[in-house]
Amino acid sequence: MFKILGDTGEHLVVELDGDEVTVPAGVSVAAALLYLDRIPTRHSVVNGLPRAPYCMMGVCFECLIEVDGVVDQRACQLQVRAGQRLRRQLATSKVESA
Amino acid sequence: MPLQSRQNYDTLIVGGGLVGAAVACGIAATGAGVAVLDGGDRDFRASRGNFGLVWVQGKGADFPAYARLSGVAARQWADFSAELEDATGIDVGLQQTGGYDFCLTGDEWQQREWEMRQVALHTGGEFEYQMLDAAELRQRIPEVSGEVLGASYSAADGHVNPLYLLRALHQRMHDLGVNYAPGQVVQASRRHNDEYVVSTLQQDYRAAKLVFCAGLSNQRLCRDLDMHIPVQPLRGQLLITDRVPVFLPAATLQVRQTREGTLQIGDSHEDVGLDESTTLDVITRLAQRAVRIFPHLAAVRVNRAWGALRVMTPDGVPIYHQSAEHPGAYAISCHSGVTLAALHAREIANWICSGAQDSLIAPFSAERFNV
Amino acid sequence: MQSAYQMVVIGAGPAGMAAAQTAARQGVEVAVIDEQPHPGGQIYRNVNASPLADIDLLGKDYVFGRQLVQGFEYAHLDYFANSGVWFLDRAGELGIVQDGVHRRVSAQRIVIACGAQERAMPFPGWDKAGVMTAGAAQILMKSAAMVPSEAPVLAGNGPLLLLLAWQYLRAGVRLRAIVDTAQSANRWPALRYFPQAIAASDYLFKGLKLVSAIRRARVPWFREASDLRALGEERLSALHFTCRGKPQHIDTTLLLLHQGVIPALQIAAAAGCETRWNSLQQCWQPQVDDWGQSSVDSVFVAGDAAGIGGARAAWLGGQLAGLQLAHQLGLIDAVKRDKLAQPIRKARARHLAIRPFLDTWYRVAESSLVPGDETLACRCEEVSVGEIRTLAAMGCTGPNQAKAFTRCGMGPCQGRFCGSTVEQVFASETAASPQQIGRFNTRPPLKPVTLGQIAGIAHNEQR
Numbered sequence: 001m002f003k004i005l006g007d008t009g010e011h012l013v014v015e016l017d018g019d020e021v022t023v024p025a026g027v028s029v030a031a032a033l034l035y036l037d038r039i040p041t042r043h044s045v046v047n048g049l050p051r052a053p054y055c056m057m058g059v060c061f062e063c064l065i066e067v068d069g070v071v072d073q074r075a076c077q078l079q080v081r082a083g084q085r086l087r088r089q090l091a092t093s094k095v096e097s098a
Numbered sequence: 099m100p101l102q103s104r105q106n107y108d109t110l111i112v113g114g115g116l117v118g119a120a121v122a123c124g125i126a127a128t129g130a131g132v133a134v135l136d137g138g139d140r141d142f143r144a145s146r147g148n149f150g151l152v153w154v155q156g157k158g159a160d161f162p163a164y165a166r167l168s169g170v171a172a173r174q175w176a177d178f179s180a181e182l183e184d185a186t187g188i189d190v191g192l193q194q195t196g197g198y199d200f201c202l203t204g205d206e207w208q209q210r211e212w213e214m215r216q217v218a219l220h221t222g223g224e225f226e227y228q229m230l231d232a233a234e235l236r237q238r239i240p241e242v243s244g245e246v247l248g249a250s251y252s253a254a255d256g257h258v259n260p261l262y263l264l265r266a267l268h269q270r271m272h273d274l275g276v277n278y279a280p281g282q283v284v285q286a287s288r289r290h291n292d293e294y295v296v297s298t299l300q301q302d303y304r305a306a307k308l309v310f311c312a313g314l315s316n317q318r319l320c321r322d323l324d325m326h327i328p329v330q331p332l333r334g335q336l337l338i339t340d341r342v343p344v345f346l347p348a349a350t351l352q353v354r355q356t357r358e359g360t361l362q363i364g365d366s367h368e369d370v371g372l373d374e375s376t377t378l379d380v381i382t383r384l385a386q387r388a389v390r391i392f393p394h395l396a397a398v399r400v401n402r403a404w405g406a407l408r409v410m411t412p413d414g415v416p417i418y419h420q421s422a423e424h425p426g427a428y429a430i431s432c433h434s435g436v437t438l439a440a441l442h443a444r445e446i447a448n449w450i451c452s453g454a455q456d457s458l459i460a461p462f463s464a465e466r467f468n469v
Numbered sequence: 470m471q472s473a474y475q476m477v478v479i480g481a482g483p484a485g486m487a488a489a490q491t492a493a494r495q496g497v498e499v500a501v502i503d504e505q506p507h508p509g510g511q512i513y514r515n516v517n518a519s520p521l522a523d524i525d526l527l528g529k530d531y532v533f534g535r536q537l538v539q540g541f542e543y544a545h546l547d548y549f550a551n552s553g554v555w556f557l558d559r560a561g562e563l564g565i566v567q568d569g570v571h572r573r574v575s576a577q578r579i580v581i582a583c584g585a586q587e588r589a590m591p592f593p594g595w596d597k598a599g600v601m602t603a604g605a606a607q608i609l610m611k612s613a614a615m616v617p618s619e620a621p622v623l624a625g626n627g628p629l630l631l632l633l634a635w636q637y638l639r640a641g642v643r644l645r646a647i648v649d650t651a652q653s654a655n656r657w658p659a660l661r662y663f664p665q666a667i668a669a670s671d672y673l674f675k676g677l678k679l680v681s682a683i684r685r686a687r688v689p690w691f692r693e694a695s696d697l698r699a700l701g702e703e704r705l706s707a708l709h710f711t712c713r714g715k716p717q718h719i720d721t722t723l724l725l726l727h728q729g730v731i732p733a734l735q736i737a738a739a740a741g742c743e744t745r746w747n748s749l750q751q752c753w754q755p756q757v758d759d760w761g762q763s764s765v766d767s768v769f770v771a772g773d774a775a776g777i778g779g780a781r782a783a784w785l786g787g788q789l790a791g792l793q794l795a796h797q798l799g800l801i802d803a804v805k806r807d808k809l810a811q812p813i814r815k816a817r818a819r820h821l822a823i824r825p826f827l828d829t830w831y832r833v834a835e836s837s838l839v840p841g842d843e844t845l846a847c848r849c850e851e852v853s854v855g856e857i858r859t860l861a862a863m864g865c866t867g868p869n870q871a872k873a874f875t876r877c878g879m880g881p882c883q884g885r886f887c888g889s890t891v892e893q894v895f896a897s898e899t900a901a902s903p904q905q906i907g908r909f910n911t912r913p914p915l916k917p918v919t920l921g922q923i924a925g926i927a928h929n930e931q932r
Binding site for chain 3: 001002003004005006009024026027028031034035037039040041044046047049050051052053054055056057058059060061062064072074076077079
């Protein structure tokens with residue numbers, strides 16, 4: 001749903017929901033997810049409603065995502081890094097973990 | 099709301115926290131006309147800072163009547179919560195599957211064992227408990243760390259969501275036709291012939307009986323009717339985390355897992371006067387202790403920290419006081435608004451309605467401080 | 470990071486950069502704590518580290534930030550990027566998370582310069598995936614050179630919405646529509662402030678430039694829109710609304726919302742600063758004096774965090790705070806302070822002159838602040854406006870009791886987006902002003918922190 005203006009910059013490879021995907025370097029995880037058009041990025045814990053990045057400035061906590069095994073990270077406040085393991089917190093991919 | 103315009107009531111209750119609301123529900127259920135005068139949204143409210151435990155363990159180790167009272171109150175909880183849910187549709191989340199109090203040092207263990215024995219003694223063995231060593235404890239709660247020496251356990255204990263309890267009591271008050279007046283600032287109370295008059299900044303309220311359940315303000319407000327209610331603030335700071343998968347089978351005095359999955363971590367005891375603020379030192383200590391007991395919680399995010407002021411009497415035991423000079427004027431002060439909620443809605447409400455003495459309640463008069 | 474500073478500045482936007490630089494120039498020992506990887510705040514985000522081939526695309530006002538950031542980068546102070554303040558108290562004790570590590574810092578003086586946040590724009594479906602704020606869209610442009618790949622709908626009210634439309638058009642993005650909720654009824658009252666606004670005519674000309682560019686591009690512009698409703702299952706598929714009595718339906722996968730910004734109040738409130746309701750700007754702001762000093766002596770609030778005035782006024786306000794702090798810390802006398810402050814005050818007054826006009830022209834309609842019962846007030850805990858309204862009508866002491874009863878405001882965003890809605894619902898149900906109703910108590914942590922991180926604080930100190 002978003003594209004990069006004059007997309008000639010560097011890219012890198014991260015893992016998203018188990019698949020390798022190519023994303024622009026130097027952007028936030030939330031921006032990468034929007035670039036890939038992978039929304040919703042989670043289902044809410046209260047009623048399972050689909051959610052996606054909303055404010056992009058760390059205020060709303062809508063873009064929570066699992067990064068390298070740690071859940072509930074604000075995707076808008078983290079930069080993408082090569083090899084990062086991202087997992088959307090979707091109802092269908094819910095993993096029981098402590 | 100038929101009572102809205104009325105200013106004369108059978109019973110006037112000052113304070114709409116857990117204590118005032120429970121008493122109001124009990125009295126209104128008899129058909130009496132009740133008004134509850136409550137304060138502002140940002141007043142000191144122990145009810146909103148409550149840890150949510152229904153707790154008997156160790157209470158009244160040196161005050162036998164309190165040990166008995168807590169036992170009676172806790173045993174009523176299952177029935178009381180079912181009754182509340184039937185009436186209001188609000189499930190207060192009672193989980194009365196016992197309670198653990200962890201011991202991290204040998205001294206703690208010995209002190210605990212003594213307290214538990216005392217409470218059992220005072221209740222004629224009605225209070226049952228176990229002292230669990232580290233191995234027994236980890237059989238029941240595998241996440242407990244090796245640093246924990248053991249725990250005391252009592253099946254009588256449990257926990258609820260204290261905020262839903264407050265909400266359910268308010269809903270019940272509303273349904274019973276209690277006239278609830280928030281935002282009141284009480285100026286003075288006096289006896290006028292056969293009735294009591296409470297003047298707030300907004301208006302005068304009159305009633306045959308008057309019950310002060312105003313938390314820390316009881317000390318000041320009760321003076322108008324010559325009652326000496328010595329209560330002091332004792333700050334407790336609490337942490338609450340984001341939701342985590344359920345791992346606690348029962349309440350503990352250190353960490354409580356709510357039905358939503360969040361963890362409530364308590365609690366400090368700080369004698370700092372009327373100061374509700376949080377401090378970095380105490381938050382740090384609470385976090386350190388939680389992680390020391392449950393190392394797997396290190397990665398869990400803290401959602402909120404807050405401080406609240408407990409309403410403490412000099413001996414830590416509740417006050418149920420009826421004025422000798424002014425029959426019909428009562429004062430109730432305690433820091434266990436959750437544990438004692440059923441008792442407040444039943445025995446205490448009956449005691450106020452009937453005006454009769456009650457052997458369960460008599461030892462709690464504030465007269466005990468006048469020796 | 471040292472364990473103590475004379476002055477800690479929270480936020481490296483225009484106000485924070487200015488306060489820090491001004492005080493540092495007079496010899497104050499300053500640390501600046503900022504969440505972003507680069508200085509500039511949201512307004513000048515990435516201005517000196519832009520991924521855009523041509524930053525002129527974003528307009529002159531953005532490019533202006535370059536010199537401010539450059540000056541800041543040369544200043545003699547400690548600047549900590551990727552750092553958040555999760556705890557502070559009135560004694561100047563700060564808990565800071567820097568790249569996941571915890572530090573405890575004490576400060577003689579604190580300057581809160583954490584800027585503004587988007588005002589919530591609640592309507593049915595505003596929580597759907599694909600609905601974002603206009604501010605978020607700008608952040609994507611500034612920090613990632615990203616623009617929508619399909620034509621978005623822009624909805625709401627306020628200068629930022631028009632600026633975003635203009636920037637998108639310059640970037641070659643096609644706009645599906647502008648759904649404008651501004652009320653023409655506001656125009657007459659706004660004209661009252663027009664004479665003083667002329668002092669800041671550059672703002673007016675800029676506004677006219679934006680409007681005419683959008684008109685020229687023939688973007689469908691629905692005025693006086695109301696009753697917005699976002700539709701879609703797993704993600705947004707369409708926007709419904711009413712325009713001049715007629716129902717409208719636009720298919721879209723991206724909806725960008727804006728109805729003004731409000732001061733980011735959490736940190737000042739946590740520090741114990743007194744706040745008051747600004748009825749013109751329809752938001753709370755901390756009470757500060759001419760220098761930005763709050764009701765808590767050791768705490769200053771500067772820039773938009775102290776009341777919305779825009780980037781230029783924030784930059785100047787930050788300078789005033791810096792001068793007063795240098796004075797209070799004994800580095801300059803009152804005469805020098807006042808001499809330096811005089812031209813700054815004059816320039817700041819000019820930038821602020823436009824505000825009453827803008828605030829009135831773009832005043833948010835009551836219906837947008839107090840939505841219908843089915844709308845989610847609290848996105849985190851999914852509490853509806855109806856639940857809050859029922860409580861308010863039943864007689865509930867206020868927002869904090871409502872929070873206790875419903876969990877509204879207890880989620881991870883800690884009431885930053887639902888607080889204003891809850892106050893407004895109470896105000897409208899009880900015919901009181903938000904000032905009388907009051908607001909949510911603010912609780913730490915102000916930024917995410919884990920139990921283990923907090924527990925490690927003592928450990929870090931020992932090193």
